[in-house]
Amino acid sequence: MTVRLLLINPRFDESFWSFRWALEEILPGKRAVNPPLGLATLAALSPPHWTVEIVDENIETVPLAPRADVIGVCGMAAQFERQAELLAYYRAQGYRVVAGGSYASLLPERYAALADTVISGEAEYIWPEFCRDLERGHPQALYRETRTVALSDSPTPRFDLLKLERYSTATLQFSRGCPFRCEFCDIIVMFGRRPRWKTHDQIGRELDALRARGLRNVFFVDDNLIGHKAAAKDLLRFLRAYQERHGYRFDFGTEASLNMAQDRELLQLFREANFTWVFIGIESPDPEALRATRKTQNLHEDVLTSVRRIYSHGIDILAGFIIGFDTDTLSTFEHQLRFIRASGIQVAMVGLLTALPKTPLHERLQKEGRLLAGAGADNTKIGTNFLPKRMSYEDMVSAYVRFYGRLFSDRVIADRVRNKARYLRVPVYHGEYPLRERCLILWRLLVRGLLPGGPLRLYHFARSLPWLAPSRLPLAIVDWIAGITMRRYVDRHLSPPRPRESAIAARSFAVIERALRRYLRSGAAALQMALPEGGPPRLEIRLRAGLDHAFFARGARPLARLLRRTSATVTLAIEEIQAGQVRHFRHLLGQLARYGDRVVIEAGERARQVLAVDSSIFRLALPALPRHS
Numbered sequence: 001m002t003v004r005l006l007l008i009n010p011r012f013d014e015s016f017w018s019f020r021w022a023l024e025e026i027l028p029g030k031r032a033v034n035p036p037l038g039l040a041t042l043a044a045l046s047p048p049h050w051t052v053e054i055v056d057e058n059i060e061t062v063p064l065a066p067r068a069d070v071i072g073v074c075g076m077a078a079q080f081e082r083q084a085e086l087l088a089y090y091r092a093q094g095y096r097v098v099a100g101g102s103y104a105s106l107l108p109e110r111y112a113a114l115a116d117t118v119i120s121g122e123a124e125y126i127w128p129e130f131c132r133d134l135e136r137g138h139p140q141a142l143y144r145e146t147r148t149v150a151l152s153d154s155p156t157p158r159f160d161l162l163k164l165e166r167y168s169t170a171t172l173q174f175s176r177g178c179p180f181r182c183e184f185c186d187i188i189v190m191f192g193r194r195p196r197w198k199t200h201d202q203i204g205r206e207l208d209a210l211r212a213r214g215l216r217n218v219f220f221v222d223d224n225l226i227g228h229k230a231a232a233k234d235l236l237r238f239l240r241a242y243q244e245r246h247g248y249r250f251d252f253g254t255e256a257s258l259n260m261a262q263d264r265e266l267l268q269l270f271r272e273a274n275f276t277w278v279f280i281g282i283e284s285p286d287p288e289a290l291r292a293t294r295k296t297q298n299l300h301e302d303v304l305t306s307v308r309r310i311y312s313h314g315i316d317i318l319a320g321f322i323i324g325f326d327t328d329t330l331s332t333f334e335h336q337l338r339f340i341r342a343s344g345i346q347v348a349m350v351g352l353l354t355a356l357p358k359t360p361l362h363e364r365l366q367k368e369g370r371l372l373a374g375a376g377a378d379n380t381k382i383g384t385n386f387l388p389k390r391m392s393y394e395d396m397v398s399a400y401v402r403f404y405g406r407l408f409s410d411r412v413i414a415d416r417v418r419n420k421a422r423y424l425r426v427p428v429y430h431g432e433y434p435l436r437e438r439c440l441i442l443w444r445l446l447v448r449g450l451l452p453g454g455p456l457r458l459y460h461f462a463r464s465l466p467w468l469a470p471s472r473l474p475l476a477i478v479d480w481i482a483g484i485t486m487r488r489y490v491d492r493h494l495s496p497p498r499p500r501e502s503a504i505a506a507r508s509f510a511v512i513e514r515a516l517r518r519y520l521r522s523g524a525a526a527l528q529m530a531l532p533e534g535g536p537p538r539l540e541i542r543l544r545a546g547l548d549h550a551f552f553a554r555g556a557r558p559l560a561r562l563l564r565r566t567s568a569t570v571t572l573a574i575e576e577i578q579a580g581q582v583r584h585f586r587h588l589l590g591q592l593a594r595y596g597d598r599v600v601i602e603a604g605e606r607a608r609q610v611l612a613v614d615s616s617i618f619r620l621a622l623p624a625l626p627r628h629s
């Protein structure tokens with residue numbers, strides 16, 4: 001029995017890791033950072049006689065009426081809303097839908113009413129079981145993995161089904177699990193504390209496949225690559241030999257714990273295997289906080305000393321930090337800022353502590369009566385789900401907003417570039433682009449990133465560059481791109497409401513109303529505007545029959561201006577659309593595409609088909625109405 005399987009990675013809201021500005025302005029052609037490796041693995045686990053397609057809504061639109069028998073939708077907690085919407089939409093259309101991925105692994109119960117089948121946990125054994133049951137006509141509602149999955153049983157992901165050229169970095173995985181016991185961590189809840197890993201042959205095959213696709217940047221998405229140090233060293237020796245055989249083809253990056261700093265042999269091997277960066281959960285430079293959260297592996301020595309020793313082997317550090325531990329007070333924000341500045345870590349994801357369901361932290365806070373509503377899907381959003389101990393919730397949240405404003409100021413970006421260059425003297429990273437591309441990147445950085453920041457930004461840029469050490473320049477440039485990218489993210493999502501935003505939005509609303517007056521009077525269109533306190537301005541335009549070319553032409557410019565000058569969201573609710581209007585509507589969308597993540601398109605089934613809105617650019621609402629209702 002041939003089954004047509006469609007696997008979908010739902011659209012993410014912009015997050016700290018979207019690197020949106022860099023992707024849109026500096027690296028054209030790339031749409032997202034990493035591909036959905038879980039889906040490529042699932043495709044490889046599917047019976048060979050099935051036909052499988054993968055759609056990643058972060059780089060391409062979802063199909064509205066796919067030729068598929070089964071649709072699998074994955075998701076982290078941060079994707080839950082869209083994942084649920086897609087599941088409901090396809091299910092209402094009569095497709096069999098299956099939910100899986102990180103969040104379904106952690107909380108399968110949330111999906112019981114949303115999907116025909118839920119796959120909870122690693123899929124290597126249970127997905128083939130589901131496929132067999134489906135072919136026999138008796139698929140179950142829940143497959144939950146309770147055994148330990150041997151990673152030697154994990155197949156080479158179907159990289160051929162991913163559009164890898166649209167991502168900045170390809171991914172593969174060596175191991176799962178982590179031996180440590182950080183109180184807030186859901187990884188050990190999902191993957192356990194005994195690391196398991198793939199064989200070198202498996203990794204070699206995966207690298208061969210990526211090499212055949214012409215890729216250079218590869219991220220080992222392990223929870224902690226050094227969870228089992230001896231296995232990690234063996235892997236690194238294997239990778240070193242692989243790189244030697246293939247002319248140091250790959251720039252690698254990974255996630256590892258800070259205790260890598262105390263093992264010089266390990267650091268040397270990382271360098272020799274060409275690891276240019278590593279992501280480390282530093283969380284806090286304060287030993288008391290680390291002890292309180294059971295992050296004892298960070299306590300072997302002063303954290304700054306560890307960071308600098310890793311730099312001394314040429315390896316760059318990206319890091320996660322957390323504020324809100326029981327020992328933290330409002331002065332923790334200042335301490336963290338000082339530490340991050342001195343450490344030179346540019347990609348510093350600082351989140352408020354979040355209690356994820358089923359973690360020891362969640363259990364403890366529940367017992368202490370300190371939990372608040374909300375699961376906390378993304379720990380870098382403003383707000384969290386518990387009451388801190390030594391500061392008030394409100395003070396913590398407003399200090400967090402102020403903190404981010406300072407962390408990505410031009411001065412602090414520049415200080416970090418300088419402080420890193422002092423200790424990271426011989427970077428593994430040389431810059432992966434050919435000369436022409438490098439010049440273009442520099443040009444775009446100058447015109448789109450540095451000049452708009454004014455003379456002061458140019459001054460900080462110039463003073464931070466290691467002019468006398470050209471080998472350190474590529475990393476400094478990458479850090480400026482990362483710094484400005486984070487700045488843009490912070491401006492959009494972590495800043496207090498812009499001053500006078502309501503006044504600007506109200507004026508824009510009035511201009512739009514004037515421009516469309518004729519159509520509003522005739523009833524061909526309707527406007528609804530709102531200026532909620534503490535939230536972004538909202539505008540909804542209902543489009544009905546009887547709109548002509550002039551409507552779209554008049555509306556486009558003031559709408560684009562509203563979106564450019566404020567954080568407003570615009571909903572285009574299409575009640576009716578005629579064939580002659582489609583071209584004009586598309587033209588309007590073209591003008592708004594830049595702000596697509598704030599433009600919601602609501603349309604009936606027929607309108608959706610004729611308009612062919614790209615859901616990776618705009619927020620295409622997909623209500624779960626049964627077909628032909």
Ligand code: B12
Nearest residue numbers: 015034038072073074076077100101102119122123221379
């Ligand atoms: C790589 C990674 C990223 C990358 C790439 C994400 C991507 N495009 O896939 C980046 C850096 C972009 C990222 C970002 C974030 N991430 Co992330 N990320 C990971 C990481 C380290 C590995 C994921 C991976 O590729 N695994 C390898 C594949 C093979 O395994 P898998 O995904 O688990 O899939 C298996 C099963 O789940 C199943 N499966 C997977 N999909 C499906 C679908 C169906 C239908 C079925 C049936 C089965 C199935 O089959 C697979 C084989 O067993 C995980 C940690 C982890 N170990 O899961 C965190 C993790 C998924 N991320 C997490 C978070 C919180 C985030 C952020 C929100 C962080 C933030 N604050 O900004 C952002 C948001 C994403 C964004 N783009 O904006 C959390 C999610 C928590 C949760 N339970 O939902 C995790 C678990 C880490 C953690 N504990 O903190 N992330």
Ligand code: SF4
Nearest residue numbers: 178180181182185187
């Ligand atoms: S080191 Fe990282 S993966 Fe391991 S338990 Fe701590 S937070 Fe989780």
